[in-house]
Amino acid sequence: MTEYDYEELGLVAGLEIHQQLDTATKLFCQCPTELREPEEATRTFTRYLHPTRSELGELDAAAVEESKVDREFEYLAYDSTCLVEADDEPPHELDEEALETALEVAQLMDMAPVDQANVMRKIVVDGSNTTGFQRSTLVATEGEIETSEGAVGIEDLLLEEESAQRVEATDDGVRFSLDRLGIPLVEIGTSPDISTPEQALEAAERIGMLLRSTGKVKRGLGTIRQDVNVSIAEGARVEIKGVQSLDDIDDIVHNEVGRQVALVEIADELAEREAAVGEQQDVTDVFAETDSGVLRGALNDGGSVMAVLLSGFDGLVGREIAPDRRLGTEFSDHAKRHGAGGIFHTDELPAYGVTEAEVTSLREAVGAEPEDAVAIVADDTDVAESAIEAVAERAQTALEGVPEETRGANDDGTTRYLRPLPGAARMYPETDVPPVEPDPSEVPTPELLTEKVERYQAEYDLDAGLAEQVAYGKHMPLFEDVVANGIDPTLAASTLESTLTELRRDDVPIESLTDDHLSDVLEMVETGDLPNEGVPDLLTALADDPALTADAAAEAAGLGGVDDDAVREAVAEVVERNEAQVEDEGMQAFSALMGECMGALRGKADGDLVSQLLREEIQNRT
Structure with missing residues (x-):
């Protein structure tokens, strides 16, 4: 760069x-x-x-x-x-x-x-x-x-x-x-x-x-x-419209500076050459027998090829002024605004099916000297005429330097021409809506997100990373609401950020989940009606069928919690099935059996409880 x-x-x-x-x-x-x-x-x-x-x-x-x-x-x-x-x-x-x-x-x-x-x-x-x-x-x-x-x-x-x-x-x-x-x-x-x-x-x-x-x-x-x-x-x-990604702004500014620097240099060189823009001409006859697909298509549809002589522009129309964009690209943007597909110019020809002989004939037809360039547009006659006129107007401004204009942001950090800069004439009073007198006295001053991050760490004991994810995340208002209603902050934060992120990566349609879905699931965990381990499965069920309530989805998916005795019984059965492994490995068998226990309980029991009971059961058998 x-x-x-x-x-x-x-x-x-x-x-x-x-x-x-x-x-x-x-x-x-x-x-x-x-x-x-x-x-x-x-x-x-x-x-x-x-x-x-x-x-x-x-x-x-x-x-x-x-x-x-x-x-x-x-x-x-x-x-x-x-x-x-x-x-x-x-x-x-x-x-x-x-x-x-x-x-x-x-x-x-x-x-x-x-x-x-x-x-x-x-x-x-x-x-x-x-x-x-x-x-x-x-x-x-x-x-x-x-x-x-x-x-x-x-x-x-x-x-x-x-x-x-x-x-x-x-x-x-x-x-x-x-x-x-x-x-x-x-x-x-x-x-x-x-x-x-x-x-x-x-x-x-x-x-x-x-x-x-x-x-x-x-x-x-x-x-x-x-x-x-x-x-x-x-x-x-220059006004650059529609930068969608915040991360692109510095690249947009950098590339626009480079574009303006290049256009100033081109204008200086054009001045030294005493460059000028000629009249537009119909050069359809030059390409009567062309094999160029673009030109042939326009002519077969009854269109024309229009040209403009750019005296002193040779080598400059093809000069790069921004990454993968040239002065000719600027000309093409103006032609496209009038319905044309783009332009060809002699800095890039012969190419696109246009032959060397046709380029020579084109130059002769418009009276171009070696130091000159020629731009052409092939399209419906009315479109070609208005488009080549727009190209000529933009070439004229190239003699002066950088034109004031409105441009659109491209995904690669470059820009394209949209329209002239608007002026004061575009604004006038709206007579159908009465004026209002804003009263800021009753308007609260919101807490800054940076302040929220610090508060979440101090008040809720969230680590810095999770606190920042919640504060800057789209579910921040919901987090504040559920925590105010008694939901454990760590549970709420990890569910709204980590769990939803993991589900999205697994292609679960989490955009179907409403705030009511999320708050009801958190409430079920808080009241003991749903173990932590059942949260992903229940959210998945709700995302797949958002018409269901959290209670109905939990019942349909068999995700309701079970009491301690049922958990102890399920753990004992797993240990019994793996008695030989327990005798050989002792507590080292814990990890393998923990997964089997959780699978047997299908997310119906809290992992901490299962872990505690499994350790007790292994100790009792060794």
Whole structure:
């Protein structure tokens, strides 16, 4: 990995953290916040979305570009989908539970709540909202968190509605599911105080810990997303959306710094060459007899091959600017936004079935000199024309350096172009929801997870590792509830963390287990109705048939406890069957016989009791 002097480069970064809240209902309606399977949809409907002007008559650049792609948006609705979610009824009042949780988060970051929270509309025409906008309200400002590299300011905390979940692309557009639409989430924006990739990761981890400390946020893949804003002194501000894994943030920042450094170097070299971008041209005739599968397919469907002359770009279109990504990849991202499959360019040709002779003819057709490059797009004529125009526009910005834009995070730590940066024109007031006046006086300050770890060790005598697993785990609120109701802390912690982890590794569908299942099983152990050894089997039975109660599942699986006399009798029978081994080995036979005893009792007896009685029985016979 290339090392950079981030201070010398003038790295400036900031974070936007989006975290779903675990509320009973959605932000502007009473629908549940549980996700559904697409197969459960009971109906569908479609929308076509278009950008609208702000109160000042302005159009947002990002919305305008999005609207250039003509798409139909199909929405999957469920038996729980209401008229608000379908945009057939005005939104209801802001959810009080979500607002209270947002105020708790604000307190943990020393933020000042606003006097009045007004709901705004943020224009979004990518189909992820049935309305064509996202509702958002500012809750608090001017906070701060600490990192090992210094304080990072928290500029704002907003309460927003989650977007619809993208299911798949269709022939006509995109299909979305409405189960996620409207789930409350908080958006936390930091000041641009971050100066290294490591500090970006640390700040994100700190914010994540504070969010989970409330015990009121959803957990799991897709419930938290990180956006990262990155720039260097000679580059430009780039917003990177949708970083799913916290561990990727430092790599994302590092790779974006490298990308901007490379683009600045390319711009300098293009300036020295006096490079320019030529006009777009139809070069279909050049490839009339081509054997290239991609080009042949487009031409057979009645399409065209469009080209653009990139004067002075030879060797630079193919230059790597990020791991496995080149300047040509940037051009291709823009072409794909307009429906094309990608581009070919002369830095990589001949290849893909395109011959040397065809490359020569292509260069002649557009008047390319040896120091020039040519990019081509083959597709339906309208698509090819709009795509090659987008390529030309992106090549023009390469002459200037790093374009300001919004990019999407890839799984490998690189990014791809999404759209231009949004501007102020995308926000305007929501007139259907009355403002609210947040009252933080009755909002409790949650205990930090770091403080919980220390308390669990001191108060419950948990070891450091198990205490941390419980405090940071998804079952932390349940652990606190059951322990408050008299369940042994060690039993609760080991069951909710170690036992469930082992069952998941054994492919037991533990996601089917509810909090009631888990608390009832722990209660059965506490009252002596279930031995510790029976917990995995009972949880497995409940996971396989979650409609059962813990008592019913235990009875069906024969997992009820047995009294001491029955245990003593079962142990005596095992020792009797292995009398010769006991006489020969004495207490050394214990380990082998212990397993046999537990098998005979099938998890119905506590292991400590079985161990005690087995030792007594062996001693009596030796």
